Each structure stands twice: as C-alpha cells, then as structure tokens.
Amino acid sequence: MxxxxxxxxxxxxxxxxxxxxxxxxxxxxxxxxxxxxxxxLSEQDKRKVHDEHLFIITHQAYELWFKQIIFELDSVRDIFSETLEESQTLEILKRLNRIVLILKVLVDQVMILETMTPLDFMDFRNYLKPASGFQSLQFRLLENKLGVKAENRVKYNRNYTRVFGNDQEALKQIELSEVEPSLALLVERWLERTPGLEVEGFNFWGKYQKAVNLLLDEQRQIAMAEPIENVKEYRLSDLEKRREVYESIFRPEIHDALLNRGERRFSHKALQGAILITFYRDEPRFSQPHQILNLLMDVDSLITKWRYNHVLMVQRMIGSSQLGTGGSSGYQYLRSTLSDRYKVFVDLFNLSTFLIPRSYIPPLTTSMRSQLCLWKNGITEVYDGNRKDGLD
Ligand code: HEM
Structure with missing residues (x-):
C-alpha cells in the first residue's frame, strides 16, 4: 500500500x-x-522456543545498523573521491565518528544474545539450517568497502559463489564492492598528497632519515660506553634490530616486499604522509587529518573486537568442534578471521614502530609552518631550544 x-x-x-x-x-x-x-520457526512447528524471538531481533538490529554504517561509509568515500577540500574534513570526521559509535553498540550488543543459554539455542538451532551470518551480504559489503582484500581472506571466506550462488543481485553488489575504490584506497591516495612530502619543498622524508640516523648514532655511542660487557652486547644488538626496522621503511624495495606479503597495505608515499601527520599533528592543518587517522584505527579495532566477541559467543553456544550452520568449521574458521590480515588500516597501528622522540623531530621551516597554518598572515617561526642541532 x-x-x-x-x-x-x-x-x-x-x-x-x-x-x-x-x-x-x-x-x-x-x-x-x-x-x-x-x-x-519454532512457533510454526507448534513448539515455540522463547529465545528464538531474541535471536531474530538481535540479527535484525545488526543488519539495520550495518545498513546505516554502509550508508555513512559510502558518503565518506564519496567525499574522499572528489578532490578533497579541507573544509570537508570536518564532515568526514563527523561521519567516521558516527560509524565508530555504532560499532561500539554492535560490540556490546553481543552480550544481550549471550543471555540465551546453549541449551536454549539447541532448542531451535536445527530450524535455521543452512542459514548463517556467513550469508550476511551487508557484512561482506561493509568489509569490501572498507578495503578487506580477497587475497587477505582465509581461503574458506573467498568463494562468494558458494554462499550467494543463486542470488545474482547479491553477487553483482559484491563484485562492484570489490572493484570500486575502497575507503582504504581513497585514504592512501589522500595521504600521498600530504603537504610537506615534496623533495623540492620541505622534504620531510630526507629530514626524517637524517633524524633517525642521528638518533641511532647517539644511542650507539651510549651503548659503546657501557662498561658491563653483556649489557653492552644486548644494547648493541637491540640497536641493530631497530636499525633494520627503520630500514624497512627507508628502503622502498623492502617496503614493496612487505606489501606483496600483505604485511603492509599503504604505498611508500602514503606511509610517509601518515608519519608526517603524526609528527606534526599539533599544527592546525594536520589536526583534523590526525583525528581521521585515529578514527580509522578505531573502526578496525572495533570490528576486530566484534569478531572476537562473536567468536567467544559461538564457542559458548556450540563449542569449538561443531560445524557452523553455514557449513564452515565454525569456531575454528571464525578464530582465523581475527588475524591482522583482516585489519584494513594495519599500517596506522604499526606507525608507532617508527616514531622518534619529540626532540629529534625535524623542526618546521617558516614556509612549511605557514603552509600548515590555517591563518596564513603574520606568522613567525618559533625556535624550539630543545631541538637537536643539525636536524634543520
Ligand atoms: C547464537 C549466536 C550465534 C552463533 C552460534 C553464530 C555462529 C556463527 C558461525 C558458526 C559462523 C561461521 C559460519 C558458519 O555458519 O559456518 C558465523 C558467522 C557469522 N556470523 Fe554468527 N553466530 C551467532 C550470532 C551472530 C549475530 C548476532 C550476528 C550479527 C549479525 C552474526 C553474524 C555473523 C557474521 C557476519 C558471520 C560471518 C563472519 C565471517 O565470515 O567473517 N552472528 N556465525
């Protein structure tokens, strides 16, 4: 009607x-x-099971929230797709924050379903077969639109035709979500454009490498002066490991090898942009981008927390050796989806590996500082006496 x-x-x-x-x-x-x-379904069979009502409502509530997240995510991707005006970053922040708050609700919602006992669940579980959350189209779309890549999924989870075989519309939507630019890809392109990366300009990367070398050399001198031999050896070998870690971002070929293995996701340039924003997040133009990076990590964290809560609930309801109603190995399959391979913004989490103490961060030049200031008039460079010499 x-x-x-x-x-x-x-x-x-x-x-x-x-x-x-x-x-x-x-x-x-x-x-x-x-x-x-x-x-x-239990009611139709004339043996109504009380908790089936909660089971259905919970899943429906999830699907409604998935729909809202996808709605927000699509709009954020649209904003990122156009040449992003800085005035739009506030809108991105608002919408990402909304996604984060919804995900928090979704993580906690698992507890409500856990008020159902495994025996209660057993009373109606057979009616569901072969239905399973595995067939949630919206969950797959959400993952793909965020940027979970087929090659990073565990094998069982790659073949959509087995799950959505007869649903051509679902397959079409999934295919589209795999080829259109994901949020991760759009964020990567945005980071690559971070002001300050230009070699002819501020040349952040050159300055950062100099700063890291200075830091490691100074620490080496301190380690060499250590009188106790085994402490000295420990410190030197620790320093060697740290140097190797930094090499992994300074040498593009190592970065590319890690990219190929799926251990890194962002391009070399995008990673540089993320480090630059992290160091100078107090500058007005980087404050919102920095908040965006934090929210992206929140999205990843909360989805991982949801996965974990869901896995625990599954173990509580059906144990760890029963197959799922969708035909997977159940608990074992779900546990394998907790790995970093499903984290889209894993590089942002790992940024802390490459941080250096504040006093070693290359100071901004006058022109860079004025570039990063939202109000460009009347700027004078502030000299920070705590900074290490030779980093300018
Ligand atoms: C008694 C409660 C639940 C049990 C026992 C359960 C069990 C399972 C199992 C065993 C799987 C693996 C696939 C398979 O069926 O073989 C699965 C996947 C899934 N379930 Fe649940 N589930 C429950 C509640 C929920 C709820 C409330 C949601 C919310 C939408 C949900 C969403 C999903 C999703 C999205 C997947 C696919 C995950 C992936 O492939 O990474 N499940 N579930």
Missing part, C-alpha cells in the same frame, strides 16, 4: 493529529513491516 506523503510532517493549523493528518509515526517508519518480520 502506498503511503500518502506530505511535505510537512506536523499537524497543519486547526488540524487534529490522527484523523486528517497525513502520515503518522508508524506509517513513516513502516513499522507494520518491521514489527511483523519476526517469524519464529
């Missing part, structure tokens, strides 16, 4: 809500559809 739509939802002058009013709450929200969509 088509709903009568009015441009103004409130009652008109002299009009009583109810009789003449066009659209009411239930109608607007189509509650007739939503609230009549809890079909208990």
């Amino acid at each position: 088509a709903c009568p739509v009015r441009s103004n939802f409130g009652p008109q002058d002299g009009e009583q809500l109810g009789e003449e009013a066009g659209m009411l709450y239930g109608e607007y929200l189509m509650l007739d559809k939503i609230l009549s969509s809890q079909r208990l």
